[in-house]
Amino acid sequence: MRTVVIGSGSWGTALAQVLQDNHQKVMVYGVAENEVNDINENHKNSKYFGDVELNPELKATTDIECVKGADIVLLAVPTIAIDPICHQINDLLEKKTIIINVSKGFHPETNERMSQVIRRCIDEDKLSSVVSLIGPSHAEEVVIRLLTTIDAISLKNEDALTVQNLFSNQYLRIYTGNDEIGSELGVAIKNVMAIASGILSGLGYQDNTRAALITRGLQEMIRYGVHFGGQQKTFMGLTGIGDLIVTCTSVHSRNFEAGYQIGKENSVENFFKNNTKTVEGVRTAKIVHRVATENGIDMPICEEVYQILYNGKLPSDCAQDLMIRDLKKEF
Template structure:
């Protein structure tokens, strides 16, 4: 099977290299000519992985015609670009293909999950199914071939298994799942928790605080996800607690980094004025806040993050307010 990976950023490059390592036909489509040339001539993507040599068989292009004979199209672009990129990719597809998404979050205009967006914009005759390839992973480690496990989640078990077989190898283990709602919502909400984790780190709190945040954050993920139809067991798996742990604990997480800067400055304004990186948790915090409020779902950590990001509340005050909430049973 031939796979086309759209997006020559960190995650697209890392996953395209996985396929090259697996001796699978793969084309990496980029828009930045310097990145394309760097990959093809130097076997590097220096912008994202300056110290890592890529598989020399990996080739990049800006020619979307390579999509015409693809069996799998993987979208490695930010959430705000999924709609337009999926629609454009569908124009080149000549038969039903598997669309694989790795973005985590919501459509910025409609608040749809990514799989919903893809199914809406890709004509039925061009779409076999949507598979979400998500779980506890940083591109910086996958490209170094660090041992990693993630999920291929789809309404189609058959297509999830196809993706599983394509990407699995001695350093990347893929599990399959069918709980699309729970997996996608868990993967989105954990970005808000990662901002919160970065904030407490920036404020100077340590391991005890982070452990409490991750544990209580998991309860919020379960509460939110199951309300919208996710299965409880999904949230104790790779796309739930697994993804939550890695993004709340790693400097590689952009959401964690964002929160850390906000916590260190005890203010959000400078970060919002200077940030140039895609930080999915910022937009997600508003979506989660709005949905939780409308559905009366108790999300105290997400609510505090929302107040910091959108209402200018001081992070120190948020931490204090969480600790001074009414005492209650844990479950």
Template sequence: MKTTIIGSGSWGTALAQVLADNGQPVCLIGVDPAEIEDINTNHRNSKYFGDYAINPAIHATSDWASLADADVVLFAVPTQVIESVAAKAAEFVSKPVIWVNVSKGFNPGTDERMSEVIRRVVPKEKLSSVVSLIGPSHAEEVIERQLTSIDAVSLKEADAIAIQQLFSNGYLRIYTGTDEIGSELGAAIKNVMAIASGIIAGLGYKDNTRAALITRGLQEMIRFGTHFGGNPTTFIGLTGIGDLIVTCSSVNSRNFQAGYQIGKENDVTHFLKTNKKTTEGIRTAKVVHDIAARQHIDVPICEEVYQILYEGKEPRNCANDLMLRDLKKEF
């Protein structure tokens, strides 16, 4: 199976290397000529991985015509451009293919999950299925072939298995699942929790606080996700607690880094003025806030993150307010 990956950033490059290591044909589509040249000539992606040498079998291009003979099209781009990128990619595809998404969040304007966007945009005659390839994984570790496990989730189980077999090897183990709703919502909301985790670290709180945040954050993910039909069991798997642990605990997480800066300054103003990185949890916090308000879903941690990001509430006050909520049973 030939795979074309759209997006030559860190995650796209790491997944391209997985396929190249597996002896699978893979092509990377990028927009930065210097990045493409670096991959093809130097066998590096210096912007993201410094001097680390990547598999020389990886080929990068800016030519979308390389999609014409693809069996699998994988999106490794920010959520806000998935709709436009999927529409453009579909123009070049000539047969039903498996569309794989690795982004985590909601579509601007419609608040759809990524799989919903792709199914809406891609013509049915060019769509075998959508597979979400998500779970606890930092590109910086996958590129180094660190042992990693994630999920391939699809409503069409046969295609999830095909992606599982395509990407699995000695350092990347893929499990399959069919709970698209639970998996995608868990993977999105954990970015909000990662911002919260960074904030408490920036404020100076330590392990006890983070353990409480992760545990109570998981309850919010379950409460929100099951409200829309997600399976509760999904949230104790890789796309739930697994993803939550890694993003709430690692400095490699851009959402954690964002939260840390906000917490360190006890204010969001400077971060919002200077941030240039894609931080999916920022917009996700607003989407979750809006949906939770309409649907009357109790998500107090997400709500406090929203208050910090969008209402200018002082982070230390948010931490205090969470601790002083009405006392109750844990479950």
């Protein structure tokens, strides 16, 4: 089986290296010439991983034609790029292909989940199925082969098993599942919670507050996910509580880092002025606000993050406002 990884950023590089470590045929396609050259010539992707030495067999290209004849295409680009990249590769696919999604979020205009975007953009006769390879996994740790577990979620079990077998090894363990809705909603919304967690840390709150955020944040994720047909038990797994913990508590998380800056400065101004990183939770907060409002789903934490990012509300006021809402039972 030949896999093409689209995206020479942090997650694309780390996952391509997993396949290379597993002696699979894999090629990274990137638009950024410096990243591609760094991989080919220096066996590094310094922009994301500094001096970490990659598997020297790993190869990258800027030629999109490499997609031709691929059995599997793994899309490792930000959510906003999924729609255009699918249209771009659709003409190049030559057979029924497994498309692996690793992106966490929604289409910025249609609110679709990533699997829905891919199914809309790829012709039926060129798509075996979409497999979402998602869970608690910072690229910075996978690239140095630290033990990690994630899910291969697909409506076609056979393809989930193929991906499970292809990627699993001594440091990466893949479980399979088929709750596409619950899993994709979980990994999208946890990014908003990670921004909230960062904001609270930046404001100076500590362990009690973070535990409260994670626990009540999970309830919001369940409320939203179950409303749209996700299974409650999915939120107790890797794409729910697992991914929520890793992003709400990690020094690697870009969502947490963004929130931390916003909380520390008690303002979003500098973040929006200077950010160049992929912080998916920022767009997700806007979509969750829109969809939750339309559907009458109570999402108090997500709503405060939205108010901070888009309505100029002070982070310190948001934290206080969450505490003085009407008192109620936990469940």
